[in-house]
Amino acid sequence: MIRYTLILLLFFSFSINAQNISGQAFYESKTTVDMDALGGGREMSEEMKKTVAQMMKSALEKTYILTFNKDESIYKEQEKLDAAPMNPGFKMMMSSYTPGAQYKNLKTGQIVEENEFFGKQFLVTDSIKDLDWQITKESKTIGQYIAFKATAMKKVDPNDYSMARPKKKDERENAETKNDTAQPQDPMDMIEIPEEIEVTAWFTPQIPVSNGPGEYAGLPGLILELNVYRTTLLCSKIVMNPKEAEKIEPPKKGKEVTREEYIKIVKEKTDEIRENFRGRGGNGGGGRRGGGF
Template structure:
């Protein structure tokens, strides 16, 4: 990571004692969805486009709170009433990559998440992903803080549907097979057939040395200052409010509810159940409301 005199000058000027620092940062997530790009505007009906757009918006646009100190943090979604008409199977797949309480320990490099998937609680443990951040002198004002720009390339889990994008048009597709599919009007449209997961994405972060903790929303960390804004693919996480050294704040400790699994184990569970759900969806004409379940 590059080092810049300006950053260290800011740290010296503001003179914050990171040893005793604590606070709460509120983040708003916004995601844009280009529905015209789905299926090249051919396979997906206007009604299906509207349905998928509603599901994506409800699944990805949320408010989060990061409660932090020098070495630890707990990141949670603020609860809200959601009356959107969402296919339960799609909602479960999306929520599998929108964790519950998410704890990070910067000293040990560990991250612990509470996830609920198909009615079962999981406690997922993993190492904090280390990104090769490239910092710059580019800066901007976010609220009352000066933030500097940094970028990195992040690998994406192949089952992370929160990173879904429209499939590219492929000229090498078997035209005969496509024609047969189009003729079968009884076959339900599976929204998952119209999206793909990128292998990697570019992440842009804006961090402030005025709050000298190496933390940020979700799984992100590793910069010389709190991350105030994150941009990746079509999603932006923007800090809307910061309360420093609050008198009353949530206790920072790892979550404990759920079956303990590693990240790889949880990814396998999600993939198996997602594949099962899609088969049920196709077999029941797109009207499967149960979504399967876990045995035992």
């Protein structure tokens, strides 16, 4: 009874301050790397695992800033001046599936984000997905805020390779058996992308905005911690009503496309890369050269 009374007090006593609220939330990202998925289901040596893990560390451990008010937000990666150098090809692969600046308008339900895909800028428009959040009885303290746990199931884009996981052993063996031995094994045949995943969010009604990092929103309070598949975003600092903050407005750089159009572009380019991989025998020879978008 005391728990529910506390929740009700938090939900309603702070809502009166929501009209003029603004702030900045800083999030630290941590991602667990599945080396089996990266290796296409084939075992990697310990030395190779260490090399790949080191390369991916700077790509996966990042700081993001969410600048928000009651209805709008802009979410950006905080650039690191001392970032470690990265292999150009690896950097391009990682950035191909990582969104740039993301603008959300809670009133209109719109998302606008900048994406760079294989050297070309896109301005992707989409609607905020209404997840069926289930608020649980669990709570914990994050910094100076009381946060409550909520979960939801989210459908996964079949071309989102950040969600890739290795197929079961028997499925990988079947793929290898069916593969033409004259052709290199396509790594994509060794992985699968789940149809849906569980998302866990910890939100605080003490900051009464229905916002959060990335595309996530829709809870009665700011999301302070988010767990999506192998990635965790944890809020490390909050600055309320800052005197100086980035102006919140939609990004404008890139070719305007819808989410559906962008997914189609990514799929076509990915299929082209796979075709080239098969055609050149995995060693850089022959194959069809990639065209434009």
